[in-house]
Amino acid sequence: MTMTPDPARFAHVTDWVFDLDNTLYPHHSNLFAQIDVKMTAYVGELLTLSRDDARKLQKELYLEYGTTLNGLMKRHGIDPDDFLEKVHDIDYSRLVPDPVLGAAIRQLPGRKFIFTNGDRRHAERTARQLGILEHFDAIFDIVAAGLNPKPERQTYERFAELHSVTGHNAVMFEDLARNLAVPKSLGMTTVLVVPRNFEPTFSEIWERDPANDDDVDFVTDDLAGFLTAIVDVAA
Structure with a gap:
Protein backbone atom coordinates (compact mmCIF):
# COMPACT_ATOMS: atom_id res chain seq x y z
CA MET A 1 0.00 0.00 0.00
CA THR A 2 1.16 3.52 -0.68
CA MET A 3 -0.13 7.03 -0.01
CA THR A 4 1.22 8.53 -3.25
CA PRO A 5 -0.55 8.11 -6.60
CA ASP A 6 1.62 6.31 -9.14
CA PRO A 7 0.97 7.83 -12.61
CA ALA A 8 1.40 4.48 -14.34
CA ARG A 9 -1.30 2.90 -12.17
CA PHE A 10 -3.97 5.40 -13.23
CA ALA A 11 -3.07 6.28 -16.82
CA HIS A 12 -5.28 3.47 -18.16
CA VAL A 13 -8.32 4.21 -15.98
CA THR A 14 -11.52 5.09 -17.82
CA ASP A 15 -14.03 4.42 -14.99
CA TRP A 16 -13.75 6.07 -11.57
CA VAL A 17 -15.96 4.45 -8.93
CA PHE A 18 -16.56 6.12 -5.56
CA ASP A 19 -18.24 4.92 -2.41
CA LEU A 20 -20.29 7.69 -0.79
CA ASP A 21 -20.35 7.77 3.01
CA ASN A 22 -17.03 8.62 4.67
CA THR A 23 -15.38 8.52 1.23
CA LEU A 24 -16.62 11.48 -0.83
CA TYR A 25 -16.96 13.54 2.33
CA PRO A 26 -14.54 13.57 5.27
CA HIS A 27 -15.12 11.25 8.19
CA HIS A 28 -14.92 14.16 10.67
CA SER A 29 -18.07 15.74 9.21
CA ASN A 30 -19.98 13.08 11.16
CA HIS A 88 -31.69 9.24 5.89
CA ASP A 89 -33.86 11.94 7.46
CA ILE A 90 -30.78 13.88 8.55
CA ASP A 91 -29.25 17.37 8.45
CA TYR A 92 -27.10 17.67 5.31
CA SER A 93 -26.13 21.27 6.07
CA ARG A 94 -23.23 19.96 8.16
CA LEU A 95 -21.43 19.13 4.93
CA VAL A 96 -19.19 21.87 3.57
CA PRO A 97 -18.99 22.27 -0.23
CA ASP A 98 -15.66 21.00 -1.54
CA PRO A 99 -14.71 22.88 -4.73
CA VAL A 100 -11.22 21.33 -4.81
CA LEU A 101 -12.71 17.84 -4.82
CA GLY A 102 -15.27 18.89 -7.43
CA ALA A 103 -12.59 20.28 -9.74
CA ALA A 104 -10.49 17.14 -9.42
CA ILE A 105 -13.43 14.81 -10.15
CA ARG A 106 -14.52 16.94 -13.10
CA GLN A 107 -11.06 16.72 -14.67
CA LEU A 108 -10.67 12.95 -14.32
CA PRO A 109 -10.64 11.36 -17.76
CA GLY A 110 -13.57 9.01 -18.30
CA ARG A 111 -16.79 8.18 -16.47
CA LYS A 112 -17.44 8.75 -12.77
CA PHE A 113 -19.82 6.73 -10.61
CA ILE A 114 -21.16 6.77 -7.06
CA PHE A 115 -21.57 3.19 -5.80
CA THR A 116 -23.28 3.18 -2.41
CA ASN A 117 -25.09 0.93 0.04
CA GLY A 118 -27.36 3.91 0.71
CA ASP A 119 -30.21 5.01 -1.52
CA ARG A 120 -30.21 7.40 -4.48
CA ARG A 121 -31.90 10.25 -2.61
CA HIS A 122 -29.24 10.19 0.09
CA ALA A 123 -26.47 10.09 -2.52
CA GLU A 124 -27.96 12.98 -4.48
CA ARG A 125 -28.50 15.14 -1.40
CA THR A 126 -24.98 14.46 -0.16
CA ALA A 127 -23.27 15.08 -3.49
CA ARG A 128 -25.37 18.19 -4.14
CA GLN A 129 -24.42 19.64 -0.75
CA LEU A 130 -20.75 18.95 -1.51
CA GLY A 131 -21.15 20.68 -4.88
CA ILE A 132 -20.04 17.62 -6.84
CA LEU A 133 -23.27 15.96 -8.04
CA GLU A 134 -23.04 17.31 -11.58
CA HIS A 135 -19.65 15.65 -12.11
CA PHE A 136 -21.02 12.09 -11.88
CA ASP A 137 -22.39 10.07 -14.77
CA ALA A 138 -24.50 7.69 -12.66
CA ILE A 139 -25.39 6.58 -9.15
CA PHE A 140 -25.60 2.87 -8.35
CA ASP A 141 -27.49 2.57 -5.06
CA ILE A 142 -28.80 -0.22 -2.85
CA VAL A 143 -32.05 -0.37 -4.84
CA ALA A 144 -30.18 -0.77 -8.14
CA ALA A 145 -28.22 -3.53 -6.39
CA GLY A 146 -31.43 -5.44 -5.71
CA LEU A 147 -31.00 -4.61 -2.00
CA ASN A 148 -27.87 -6.78 -1.90
CA PRO A 149 -25.15 -4.67 -0.27
CA LYS A 150 -21.42 -4.49 -0.76
CA PRO A 151 -19.32 -6.55 -0.17
CA GLU A 152 -21.46 -9.25 -1.89
CA ARG A 153 -19.84 -10.21 -5.18
CA GLN A 154 -23.09 -10.24 -7.13
CA THR A 155 -23.54 -6.54 -6.33
CA TYR A 156 -20.27 -5.55 -7.99
CA GLU A 157 -20.98 -7.81 -10.94
CA ARG A 158 -24.42 -6.25 -11.33
CA PHE A 159 -22.89 -2.77 -11.29
CA ALA A 160 -20.21 -3.75 -13.81
CA GLU A 161 -22.74 -5.34 -16.15
CA LEU A 162 -25.21 -2.47 -15.94
CA HIS A 163 -22.60 0.15 -16.75
CA SER A 164 -20.27 -1.94 -18.93
CA VAL A 165 -17.36 -1.47 -16.54
CA THR A 166 -14.29 -3.58 -17.21
CA GLY A 167 -12.29 -4.28 -14.07
CA HIS A 168 -8.79 -3.51 -15.31
CA ASN A 169 -9.94 -0.13 -16.64
CA ALA A 170 -11.53 0.90 -13.34
CA VAL A 171 -10.49 2.19 -9.93
CA MET A 172 -12.59 2.04 -6.77
CA PHE A 173 -12.38 4.37 -3.77
CA GLU A 174 -13.77 3.04 -0.47
CA ASP A 175 -13.50 3.71 3.25
CA LEU A 176 -13.87 0.00 4.15
CA ALA A 177 -11.13 -2.36 3.02
CA ARG A 178 -13.45 -5.38 2.99
CA ASN A 179 -15.48 -3.63 0.29
CA LEU A 180 -12.38 -3.57 -1.92
CA ALA A 181 -11.79 -7.35 -1.96
CA VAL A 182 -14.16 -8.08 -4.85
CA PRO A 183 -13.11 -5.04 -6.92
CA LYS A 184 -9.48 -6.15 -6.52
CA SER A 185 -10.38 -9.67 -7.68
CA LEU A 186 -12.14 -8.15 -10.71
CA GLY A 187 -8.94 -6.38 -11.69
CA MET A 188 -9.75 -2.90 -10.41
CA THR A 189 -7.15 -0.63 -8.85
CA THR A 190 -8.23 -0.05 -5.23
CA VAL A 191 -7.88 3.00 -3.00
CA LEU A 192 -8.75 3.02 0.71
CA VAL A 193 -9.86 6.40 2.05
CA VAL A 194 -9.15 6.76 5.78
CA PRO A 195 -9.97 9.57 8.22
CA ARG A 196 -7.64 12.57 8.18
CA ASN A 197 -4.57 12.03 10.40
CA PHE A 198 -5.92 8.54 10.88
CA GLU A 199 -5.81 7.04 14.32
CA PRO A 200 -8.30 4.29 15.20
CA THR A 201 -10.92 5.22 17.76
CA PHE A 202 -13.55 3.17 19.53
CA SER A 203 -15.89 3.52 16.54
CA GLU A 204 -13.35 2.44 13.92
CA ILE A 205 -11.36 -0.37 15.51
CA TRP A 206 -13.77 -3.06 14.32
CA GLU A 207 -13.86 -1.53 10.81
CA ARG A 208 -10.12 -1.55 10.07
CA ASP A 209 -10.15 -4.88 8.22
CA PRO A 210 -6.46 -5.83 8.60
CA ALA A 211 -7.24 -9.13 6.87
CA ASN A 212 -7.95 -7.18 3.68
CA ASP A 213 -4.64 -5.31 3.50
CA ASP A 214 -3.68 -7.21 0.33
CA ASP A 215 -6.83 -5.94 -1.37
CA VAL A 216 -5.71 -2.30 -1.04
CA ASP A 217 -3.35 -0.75 -3.59
CA PHE A 218 -3.32 2.81 -2.27
CA VAL A 219 -4.32 4.57 0.96
CA THR A 220 -5.16 8.25 1.34
CA ASP A 221 -6.51 10.51 4.06
CA ASP A 222 -7.04 13.33 1.53
CA LEU A 223 -9.22 12.27 -1.40
CA ALA A 224 -9.21 15.71 -3.06
CA GLY A 225 -5.42 15.91 -2.83
CA PHE A 226 -5.01 12.36 -4.12
CA LEU A 227 -7.22 13.00 -7.16
CA THR A 228 -5.61 16.37 -7.81
CA ALA A 229 -2.22 14.66 -7.96
CA ILE A 230 -3.58 12.21 -10.53
CA VAL A 231 -5.09 15.03 -12.58
CA ASP A 232 -1.84 17.02 -12.44
CA VAL A 233 0.11 13.99 -13.57
CA ALA A 234 -2.32 13.34 -16.43
CA ALA A 235 -2.01 16.96 -17.50
Whole structure:
Protein backbone atom coordinates (compact mmCIF):
# COMPACT_ATOMS: atom_id res chain seq x y z
CA MET A 1 0.00 0.00 0.00
CA THR A 2 1.16 3.52 -0.68
CA MET A 3 -0.13 7.03 -0.01
CA THR A 4 1.22 8.53 -3.25
CA PRO A 5 -0.55 8.11 -6.60
CA ASP A 6 1.62 6.31 -9.14
CA PRO A 7 0.97 7.83 -12.61
CA ALA A 8 1.40 4.48 -14.34
CA ARG A 9 -1.30 2.90 -12.17
CA PHE A 10 -3.97 5.40 -13.23
CA ALA A 11 -3.07 6.28 -16.82
CA HIS A 12 -5.28 3.47 -18.16
CA VAL A 13 -8.32 4.21 -15.98
CA THR A 14 -11.52 5.09 -17.82
CA ASP A 15 -14.03 4.42 -14.99
CA TRP A 16 -13.75 6.07 -11.57
CA VAL A 17 -15.96 4.45 -8.93
CA PHE A 18 -16.56 6.12 -5.56
CA ASP A 19 -18.24 4.92 -2.41
CA LEU A 20 -20.29 7.69 -0.79
CA ASP A 21 -20.35 7.77 3.01
CA ASN A 22 -17.03 8.62 4.67
CA THR A 23 -15.38 8.52 1.23
CA LEU A 24 -16.62 11.48 -0.83
CA TYR A 25 -16.96 13.54 2.33
CA PRO A 26 -14.54 13.57 5.27
CA HIS A 27 -15.12 11.25 8.19
CA HIS A 28 -14.92 14.16 10.67
CA SER A 29 -18.07 15.74 9.21
CA ASN A 30 -19.98 13.08 11.16
CA LEU A 31 -22.76 12.89 8.58
CA PHE A 32 -22.87 9.11 8.74
CA ALA A 33 -22.93 9.35 12.54
CA GLN A 34 -26.41 10.88 12.18
CA ILE A 35 -27.51 7.90 10.07
CA ASP A 36 -25.99 5.52 12.58
CA VAL A 37 -28.03 7.06 15.40
CA LYS A 38 -31.19 6.83 13.29
CA MET A 39 -30.52 3.14 12.57
CA THR A 40 -30.10 2.40 16.27
CA ALA A 41 -33.38 4.16 17.01
CA TYR A 42 -35.13 2.23 14.24
CA VAL A 43 -33.93 -1.13 15.61
CA GLY A 44 -34.92 -0.13 19.14
CA GLU A 45 -38.43 0.94 18.11
CA LEU A 46 -38.96 -2.08 15.87
CA LEU A 47 -37.97 -4.64 18.51
CA THR A 48 -38.72 -2.67 21.70
CA LEU A 49 -35.10 -2.70 22.84
CA SER A 50 -33.11 -0.32 24.99
CA ARG A 51 -30.69 1.94 23.17
CA ASP A 52 -27.69 -0.15 24.26
CA ASP A 53 -29.30 -3.43 23.22
CA ALA A 54 -30.47 -1.93 19.93
CA ARG A 55 -26.97 -0.63 19.25
CA LYS A 56 -25.43 -4.03 19.95
CA LEU A 57 -27.90 -5.80 17.66
CA GLN A 58 -27.47 -3.19 14.94
CA LYS A 59 -23.72 -3.82 14.83
CA GLU A 60 -24.23 -7.59 14.85
CA LEU A 61 -26.56 -7.28 11.86
CA TYR A 62 -24.10 -5.02 10.08
CA LEU A 63 -21.20 -7.42 10.54
CA GLU A 64 -23.18 -10.53 9.64
CA TYR A 65 -25.25 -9.21 6.72
CA GLY A 66 -23.18 -6.32 5.31
CA THR A 67 -25.74 -3.67 6.25
CA THR A 68 -28.22 -3.17 9.06
CA LEU A 69 -30.97 -3.00 6.43
CA ASN A 70 -30.04 -6.36 4.93
CA GLY A 71 -30.05 -7.97 8.37
CA LEU A 72 -33.42 -6.49 9.34
CA MET A 73 -34.94 -7.60 6.05
CA LYS A 74 -33.69 -11.17 6.39
CA ARG A 75 -34.46 -11.57 10.09
CA HIS A 76 -37.56 -9.43 10.47
CA GLY A 77 -38.95 -8.80 6.98
CA ILE A 78 -39.00 -5.02 7.28
CA ASP A 79 -40.05 -2.64 4.51
CA PRO A 80 -36.77 -1.35 3.01
CA ASP A 81 -38.36 1.88 1.73
CA ASP A 82 -39.55 2.77 5.23
CA PHE A 83 -36.11 2.07 6.68
CA LEU A 84 -34.23 4.08 4.04
CA GLU A 85 -36.57 7.06 4.36
CA LYS A 86 -36.29 7.19 8.15
CA VAL A 87 -32.55 6.66 8.57
CA HIS A 88 -31.69 9.24 5.89
CA ASP A 89 -33.86 11.94 7.46
CA ILE A 90 -30.78 13.88 8.55
CA ASP A 91 -29.25 17.37 8.45
CA TYR A 92 -27.10 17.67 5.31
CA SER A 93 -26.13 21.27 6.07
CA ARG A 94 -23.23 19.96 8.16
CA LEU A 95 -21.43 19.13 4.93
CA VAL A 96 -19.19 21.87 3.57
CA PRO A 97 -18.99 22.27 -0.23
CA ASP A 98 -15.66 21.00 -1.54
CA PRO A 99 -14.71 22.88 -4.73
CA VAL A 100 -11.22 21.33 -4.81
CA LEU A 101 -12.71 17.84 -4.82
CA GLY A 102 -15.27 18.89 -7.43
CA ALA A 103 -12.59 20.28 -9.74
CA ALA A 104 -10.49 17.14 -9.42
CA ILE A 105 -13.43 14.81 -10.15
CA ARG A 106 -14.52 16.94 -13.10
CA GLN A 107 -11.06 16.72 -14.67
CA LEU A 108 -10.67 12.95 -14.32
CA PRO A 109 -10.64 11.36 -17.76
CA GLY A 110 -13.57 9.01 -18.30
CA ARG A 111 -16.79 8.18 -16.47
CA LYS A 112 -17.44 8.75 -12.77
CA PHE A 113 -19.82 6.73 -10.61
CA ILE A 114 -21.16 6.77 -7.06
CA PHE A 115 -21.57 3.19 -5.80
CA THR A 116 -23.28 3.18 -2.41
CA ASN A 117 -25.09 0.93 0.04
CA GLY A 118 -27.36 3.91 0.71
CA ASP A 119 -30.21 5.01 -1.52
CA ARG A 120 -30.21 7.40 -4.48
CA ARG A 121 -31.90 10.25 -2.61
CA HIS A 122 -29.24 10.19 0.09
CA ALA A 123 -26.47 10.09 -2.52
CA GLU A 124 -27.96 12.98 -4.48
CA ARG A 125 -28.50 15.14 -1.40
CA THR A 126 -24.98 14.46 -0.16
CA ALA A 127 -23.27 15.08 -3.49
CA ARG A 128 -25.37 18.19 -4.14
CA GLN A 129 -24.42 19.64 -0.75
CA LEU A 130 -20.75 18.95 -1.51
CA GLY A 131 -21.15 20.68 -4.88
CA ILE A 132 -20.04 17.62 -6.84
CA LEU A 133 -23.27 15.96 -8.04
CA GLU A 134 -23.04 17.31 -11.58
CA HIS A 135 -19.65 15.65 -12.11
CA PHE A 136 -21.02 12.09 -11.88
CA ASP A 137 -22.39 10.07 -14.77
CA ALA A 138 -24.50 7.69 -12.66
CA ILE A 139 -25.39 6.58 -9.15
CA PHE A 140 -25.60 2.87 -8.35
CA ASP A 141 -27.49 2.57 -5.06
CA ILE A 142 -28.80 -0.22 -2.85
CA VAL A 143 -32.05 -0.37 -4.84
CA ALA A 144 -30.18 -0.77 -8.14
CA ALA A 145 -28.22 -3.53 -6.39
CA GLY A 146 -31.43 -5.44 -5.71
CA LEU A 147 -31.00 -4.61 -2.00
CA ASN A 148 -27.87 -6.78 -1.90
CA PRO A 149 -25.15 -4.67 -0.27
CA LYS A 150 -21.42 -4.49 -0.76
CA PRO A 151 -19.32 -6.55 -0.17
CA GLU A 152 -21.46 -9.25 -1.89
CA ARG A 153 -19.84 -10.21 -5.18
CA GLN A 154 -23.09 -10.24 -7.13
CA THR A 155 -23.54 -6.54 -6.33
CA TYR A 156 -20.27 -5.55 -7.99
CA GLU A 157 -20.98 -7.81 -10.94
CA ARG A 158 -24.42 -6.25 -11.33
CA PHE A 159 -22.89 -2.77 -11.29
CA ALA A 160 -20.21 -3.75 -13.81
CA GLU A 161 -22.74 -5.34 -16.15
CA LEU A 162 -25.21 -2.47 -15.94
CA HIS A 163 -22.60 0.15 -16.75
CA SER A 164 -20.27 -1.94 -18.93
CA VAL A 165 -17.36 -1.47 -16.54
CA THR A 166 -14.29 -3.58 -17.21
CA GLY A 167 -12.29 -4.28 -14.07
CA HIS A 168 -8.79 -3.51 -15.31
CA ASN A 169 -9.94 -0.13 -16.64
CA ALA A 170 -11.53 0.90 -13.34
CA VAL A 171 -10.49 2.19 -9.93
CA MET A 172 -12.59 2.04 -6.77
CA PHE A 173 -12.38 4.37 -3.77
CA GLU A 174 -13.77 3.04 -0.47
CA ASP A 175 -13.50 3.71 3.25
CA LEU A 176 -13.87 0.00 4.15
CA ALA A 177 -11.13 -2.36 3.02
CA ARG A 178 -13.45 -5.38 2.99
CA ASN A 179 -15.48 -3.63 0.29
CA LEU A 180 -12.38 -3.57 -1.92
CA ALA A 181 -11.79 -7.35 -1.96
CA VAL A 182 -14.16 -8.08 -4.85
CA PRO A 183 -13.11 -5.04 -6.92
CA LYS A 184 -9.48 -6.15 -6.52
CA SER A 185 -10.38 -9.67 -7.68
CA LEU A 186 -12.14 -8.15 -10.71
CA GLY A 187 -8.94 -6.38 -11.69
CA MET A 188 -9.75 -2.90 -10.41
CA THR A 189 -7.15 -0.63 -8.85
CA THR A 190 -8.23 -0.05 -5.23
CA VAL A 191 -7.88 3.00 -3.00
CA LEU A 192 -8.75 3.02 0.71
CA VAL A 193 -9.86 6.40 2.05
CA VAL A 194 -9.15 6.76 5.78
CA PRO A 195 -9.97 9.57 8.22
CA ARG A 196 -7.64 12.57 8.18
CA ASN A 197 -4.57 12.03 10.40
CA PHE A 198 -5.92 8.54 10.88
CA GLU A 199 -5.81 7.04 14.32
CA PRO A 200 -8.30 4.29 15.20
CA THR A 201 -10.92 5.22 17.76
CA PHE A 202 -13.55 3.17 19.53
CA SER A 203 -15.89 3.52 16.54
CA GLU A 204 -13.35 2.44 13.92
CA ILE A 205 -11.36 -0.37 15.51
CA TRP A 206 -13.77 -3.06 14.32
CA GLU A 207 -13.86 -1.53 10.81
CA ARG A 208 -10.12 -1.55 10.07
CA ASP A 209 -10.15 -4.88 8.22
CA PRO A 210 -6.46 -5.83 8.60
CA ALA A 211 -7.24 -9.13 6.87
CA ASN A 212 -7.95 -7.18 3.68
CA ASP A 213 -4.64 -5.31 3.50
CA ASP A 214 -3.68 -7.21 0.33
CA ASP A 215 -6.83 -5.94 -1.37
CA VAL A 216 -5.71 -2.30 -1.04
CA ASP A 217 -3.35 -0.75 -3.59
CA PHE A 218 -3.32 2.81 -2.27
CA VAL A 219 -4.32 4.57 0.96
CA THR A 220 -5.16 8.25 1.34
CA ASP A 221 -6.51 10.51 4.06
CA ASP A 222 -7.04 13.33 1.53
CA LEU A 223 -9.22 12.27 -1.40
CA ALA A 224 -9.21 15.71 -3.06
CA GLY A 225 -5.42 15.91 -2.83
CA PHE A 226 -5.01 12.36 -4.12
CA LEU A 227 -7.22 13.00 -7.16
CA THR A 228 -5.61 16.37 -7.81
CA ALA A 229 -2.22 14.66 -7.96
CA ILE A 230 -3.58 12.21 -10.53
CA VAL A 231 -5.09 15.03 -12.58
CA ASP A 232 -1.84 17.02 -12.44
CA VAL A 233 0.11 13.99 -13.57
CA ALA A 234 -2.32 13.34 -16.43
CA ALA A 235 -2.01 16.96 -17.50
